[in-house]
Amino acid sequence: MLYTLHRKQKLPLSLQEAWDFIANPKNLAVITPPSMGFVTLSGDDRPMFAGQIIHYTVTPMLGIKLQWVTEITHVADKQFFVDEQRYGPYAFWHHKHFLKEIPGGVEMEDIVHYKVPMGILGRLVHPFLVKPKLEEIFAYREKKLTELFGEWKENK
Structure with a gap:
């Protein structure tokens, strides 16, 4: 089963300032909860480009460290x-x-399509393990971006 997470956030930044922040792979660690144990191992040495491979470790739960490799496919x-x-x-x-x-x-918008591993077992734990953890990560990201750049005021 394919799941979707969709988030939007408005920030009082110029387009250039926002791009400079999100297109720098080093900033992913800044907006990831410390509890995730997020460490970039390689690939964050230059601004984002199509084909870039970024290698991380994360510790999402129970102290289990996982390898994660992503590719920036489109920019x-x-x-x-x-x-x-x-x-x-x-x-x-x-x-x-x-x-x-x-x-x-x-306005920053994130759309994540994802599938959990382990077949039926993965689908069973998704509602109370995977989905809440993703919600927590993106809630932290929103809070951290607001702390860094200020709160959006609708009547600007």
């Missing part, structure tokens, strides 16, 4: 990029990051 400057898992904890992972200039800032 359109100041518009979007796509990362896809090549090796890691999911059976399938396709994450689209969009940026759109709006009055007074930018």
Whole structure:
């Protein structure tokens, strides 16, 4: 079964500032909860480009360290990029990051399509293990981005 996670966040940043932040792979560690034990091993030494391979370790639960390798498959400057898992904890992972200039800032949108491993067992644990963990990660990301760049005010 394919699952979808969809998030939007407005931030009081210029399009260039937002792009400079999200297109720098080193910043993924900044917006990932410390509890995830996220460490980049390679591939974060330059701004994002199509074909870039980034290798991480994550410790999502129970102290179990996992390898995760993603490829940046598509990049359109100041518009979007796509990362896809090549090796890691999911059976399938396709994450689209969009940026759109709006009055007074930018709207950041994330659309993740993913499939959990282990067949029926994975589908059984998804609602109380995988989905809540992803929700927690993206809630942390939203909070951290607001801390870093300020709160969106609708009447700008």
